[in-house]
Amino acid sequence: ENTPRIPVIWEHYQECTCCSESFIRSDHPIVSDIILDKISLDYTLTLMAASGHQAEAAKHATMEKYHGEYILCVEGSVPLGDDGNYCCIAGRTAIDHLKEAAEGAAVIIAWGSCASNGCVQAAYPNPTEAVPIHKIIKNKPIVRVPGCPPIGEVMAGVIVHYVTFGTLPELDRLNRPKAFYAKRIHDSCYRRPYYDAGLFAESFDDENAKKGYCLYKVGCRGPMTYNSCGTIKWNNGVSFPIQSGHGCIGCSEDNFWDNGPFYER
């Protein structure tokens, strides 16, 4: 009760806000407990009441007062093209904002595939020269939480781990939390027995697809994709892409837009 809530600055650059949308749907822990009890979400363009000059003033007040203590969350990639002018907030480029906010951050979290690997903005031919944030901030470790978007409970889990223990969760060699990214989708997929038995859907509408057979032959990338979708699932544990009848498109893997076509004729 007496522990001060940790300040959080949550930046938005080149993104679609699906990470924020996912985060606010976390139900264990439920997101209202995190925002109202665990952290002080001092700046985020999508959830804060203030806007314009007031919003920027709130961010600068946090950066000053809690220098070296706040969590910096970044949603979105950063464009380097045209001196960064493709993404400007409050009259300054995302490059400037990121460098400034990162300087006093205790911890930096890259939400989603945009901040972690550039995602669709960085896909060929990458017209804005979009890069993930670790290409700009090189003097601090950055926790990468990839996915398009990441699972809400995974995002909540990373924040709550830091709030609870004062340390980052254990990370793998790509700086992803091992608790959520140590296994492939294929390792926990409920269709795996069909894969092992050699029973595959050959098209999305054939009899084998109706029987729930493995989706590998219609392009499932579960064998190459590290994420928790098969165990934690989505929408409060209701389902995940493969359970809905579509293969995994590998949305939590680097450069997934350019890793071959999703569909072939």
Ligand code: SF4
């Ligand atoms: Fe693996 Fe995909 Fe088949 Fe599931 S549907 S067993 S993840 S190849």
Ligand code: F3S
């Ligand atoms: Fe993405 Fe594959 Fe999960 S497409 S949502 S990592 S099942």
